[in-house]
Amino acid sequence: xxxxxxxxxxxxxANVVEGPGVIAERQMxxxxxxxxxxxxxxxxxxxxxxxxxxxPAWFAVPPAGYGGIERVVSVLTEGLVAAGHDVTxxxxxGSRTDARLVTPLQSPPPLGDxxxxxxxxxxxxxxxxxxxxxxxxxxxxxMGPALGALLNGCTPVVHTLHGPWTAPGRRLLALxxxxxxxxxxxxxxxxxxxxxxxxxVVYNGIDVAxxxxxxxxEDFLLFVGRISAEKRPEEAIEVARRxxxxxxxxxxxxxxxxxxxxxxVVAPHLGDDVVVLDQPSHEVKVDLMGxxxxxxxxxxxxxxxGLVMTEAMACGTPVITRPLGAAPEIVTDGVTGFLCSTxxxxxxxxxxxxxxxxxxxxxxxxKLFSAQAMVAGYESVxxxxxxxxxxxxxxxxxxxxxxxx
Amino acid sequence: xxxxxxxxxxxxxANVVEGPGVIAERQMxxxxxxxxxxxxxxxxxxxxxxxxxxxPAWFAVPPAGYGGIERVVSVLTEGLVAAGHDVTxxxxxGSRTDARLVTPLQSPPPLGDxxxxxxxxxxxxxxxxxxxxxxxxxxxxxMGPALGALLNGCTPVVHTLHGPWTAPGRRLLALxxxxxxxxxxxxxxxxxxxxxxxxxVVYNGIDVAxxxxxxxxEDFLLFVGRISAEKRPEEAIEVARRxxxxxxxxxxxxxxxxxxxxxxVVAPHLGDDVVVLDQPSHEVKVDLMGxxxxxxxxxxxxxxxGLVMTEAMACGTPVITRPLGAAPEIVTDGVTGFLCSTxxxxxxxxxxxxxxxxxxxxxxxxKLFSAQAMVAGYESVxxxxxxxxxxxxxxxxxxxxxxxx
Numbered sequence: 001x002x003x004x005x006x007x008x009x010x011x012x013x014a015n016v017v018e019g020p021g022v023i024a025e026r027q028m029x030x031x032x033x034x035x036x037x038x039x040x041x042x043x044x045x046x047x048x049x050x051x052x053x054x055x056p057a058w059f060a061v062p063p064a065g066y067g068g069i070e071r072v073v074s075v076l077t078e079g080l081v082a083a084g085h086d087v088t089x090x091x092x093x094g095s096r097t098d099a100r101l102v103t104p105l106q107s108p109p110p111l112g113d114x115x116x117x118x119x120x121x122x123x124x125x126x127x128x129x130x131x132x133x134x135x136x137x138x139x140x141x142x143m144g145p146a147l148g149a150l151l152n153g154c155t156p157v158v159h160t161l162h163g164p165w166t167a168p169g170r171r172l173l174a175l176x177x178x179x180x181x182x183x184x185x186x187x188x189x190x191x192x193x194x195x196x197x198x199x200x201v202v203y204n205g206i207d208v209a210x211x212x213x214x215x216x217x218e219d220f221l222l223f224v225g226r227i228s229a230e231k232r233p234e235e236a237i238e239v240a241r242r243x244x245x246x247x248x249x250x251x252x253x254x255x256x257x258x259x260x261x262x263x264x265v266v267a268p269h270l271g272d273d274v275v276v277l278d279q280p281s282h283e284v285k286v287d288l289m290g291x292x293x294x295x296x297x298x299x300x301x302x303x304x305x306g307l308v309m310t311e312a313m314a315c316g317t318p319v320i321t322r323p324l325g326a327a328p329e330i331v332t333d334g335v336t337g338f339l340c341s342t343x344x345x346x347x348x349x350x351x352x353x354x355x356x357x358x359x360x361x362x363x364x365x366x367k368l369f370s371a372q373a374m375v376a377g378y379e380s381v382x383x384x385x386x387x388x389x390x391x392x393x394x395x396x397x398x399x400x401x402x403x404x405x
Numbered sequence: 406x407x408x409x410x411x412x413x414x415x416x417x418x419a420n421v422v423e424g425p426g427v428i429a430e431r432q433m434x435x436x437x438x439x440x441x442x443x444x445x446x447x448x449x450x451x452x453x454x455x456x457x458x459x460x461p462a463w464f465a466v467p468p469a470g471y472g473g474i475e476r477v478v479s480v481l482t483e484g485l486v487a488a489g490h491d492v493t494x495x496x497x498x499g500s501r502t503d504a505r506l507v508t509p510l511q512s513p514p515p516l517g518d519x520x521x522x523x524x525x526x527x528x529x530x531x532x533x534x535x536x537x538x539x540x541x542x543x544x545x546x547x548m549g550p551a552l553g554a555l556l557n558g559c560t561p562v563v564h565t566l567h568g569p570w571t572a573p574g575r576r577l578l579a580l581x582x583x584x585x586x587x588x589x590x591x592x593x594x595x596x597x598x599x600x601x602x603x604x605x606v607v608y609n610g611i612d613v614a615x616x617x618x619x620x621x622x623e624d625f626l627l628f629v630g631r632i633s634a635e636k637r638p639e640e641a642i643e644v645a646r647r648x649x650x651x652x653x654x655x656x657x658x659x660x661x662x663x664x665x666x667x668x669x670v671v672a673p674h675l676g677d678d679v680v681v682l683d684q685p686s687h688e689v690k691v692d693l694m695g696x697x698x699x700x701x702x703x704x705x706x707x708x709x710x711g712l713v714m715t716e717a718m719a720c721g722t723p724v725i726t727r728p729l730g731a732a733p734e735i736v737t738d739g740v741t742g743f744l745c746s747t748x749x750x751x752x753x754x755x756x757x758x759x760x761x762x763x764x765x766x767x768x769x770x771x772k773l774f775s776a777q778a779m780v781a782g783y784e785s786v787x788x789x790x791x792x793x794x795x796x797x798x799x800x801x802x803x804x805x806x807x808x809x810x
Contacts, residue, residue, distance in 0.1 A: 115573065117548075118547060122577050125581070166520070169523060171524065172523050
């Protein structure tokens, strides 16, 4: 393990008593690692692919503030360019990339406005109308499955499922299932719709280098997330108070529902032991992540992925969360954090977190949730999509495969 | 004229002094008639076409209440079936038709909800994915231009422009212009976007038989429309009051903005001389239309068409309106109504309206705004679309044309 991570080779081991229980957990972690390649690796394509990458219309890539999808698209795009592919990124104005950038709209559609649907269509359709310029279209938008399904016979379309399952979402994907290669961002998300023929699971990846590792922790806890019932910020306050540690909250509350939840549910619990930071810079956020004893992430819904957990772990900080959604795939219980069913278990986990090894957290992100891991995962999906197209009258990509072989 | 309209052959002539002015107006009307075939007629296809008709996802076809697009789609669909075509109608559950009916959704998407976009996609995409079953797809939805453009090389798509021009709408149509045959519902609407390569103008048509003609009028005025600043219901009240005639208002005010406009702007002007009917039955509406001295339609926006004007005229009732949008194409000033620039002119027009001939109103609708006229217009557009496809690799429909020839 340390051979692959040389700059930590001389770091001192944590002061952990390795009793039989901990050894068993570490063996389990090894087993889990072996079970968790995001997709079955296929032979790498020998030449570069022409990839059309379609980001949502609303936020720049990478986003200035909040924007999980746009952050993931940015990391993936730059990773694919670094790997030698020819990538065209369709994204909102103000995006920054080493790929070829196309911004179909001068300004993003208004948020929350039904009329914005038409500009969303303009944004997405601009990309899909250029399908014959690409070997693969990789879509991250709500309209992509429908637009991609209509390309039938032109260019294979890979669509990443970024959100939770909804009834309309299930209906749309059922309709386009035969014609679009859907990719889940966790096994839990895929399990939420067993009817779907998923092309694979590819975990979200982060730029690990942008998340400095820190061995030495300080005596405070961290909450990071938008203000909503799904993220349960008020439970993070209660857990920190019962564990007798201060809490720093890095939050997003710019939408009306988020403001209302903050005022009604969170504010009554604030005190001298809670510091609230509203969308601080990336540097401030990762500095706090590196110093905190643990990230308290008391989710109350099946989180499809949970990028924040991987960011904290990359900084060497364990995660205290619930066994919901993708959390059990991201956090190895007792090694890189704790999966707790009750608030009492979370309070106990705060003490136990001090015994975990920051290196184990970092290592898990390097292996499974890094840009490199995500790029390799999607390269395999692209290859499989090019090879396995179900259309009998499908000519273009096969010829391209012959050229690439 | 009366030869073509036998059941009126014995109806007494209106008591009109036919001075030089009126004779000149009638000559102008004849000229206008000759100038106004909605599209240049082409040779009729000798066999029936397989037509995929795509209605919006929200309201049944025909609609139970308000719903201009759905009403037009219903009249067109039944007219095409009667003309011998093989029509498949994609519409909301609860629709009634002699065509083959497909209802992609069990229930319509929620109104005004951004999440409804996904179900709208399901509805529309269901139709476009079946493109190879049709010679022509005729779309009436917001998403149709984008979905149709991606069919490129499969089935020609005709898209009717039902609404006013918006900036996002212009952007979307500019993007799809080369691949979708857009049809305007009036020359005024087409003139609003001269950049667009319109396939033609086809006026909306109504079921004339469902609008009984009535020669003898009564001493009241009629307003019909949704409650909004665009329709100026409060001006209809003022005009009627100044003309010393009672006003019957047939309104729609179920949406929040409509209720607010009614309470704030319309309600203060109500009195004993105004009767308000909220979405009465079709029978009540056309009975009122037939009996009213005139329809007062004081629009304050460029109405793309204005179905209500044709409905009143079909009942033999002249229309007092403003020279905005399509109104000058629908109403022949001084013959089937009056185009008034001021409220004073509208008050004067109430008296003058009694001098107009109900038969002229009815005749104009029979010729230009009937189901038959609309069906003939769209048959010409379909034919032109099949013949003039711009794609060089376009095979299917040409073969179909060879079969049909």
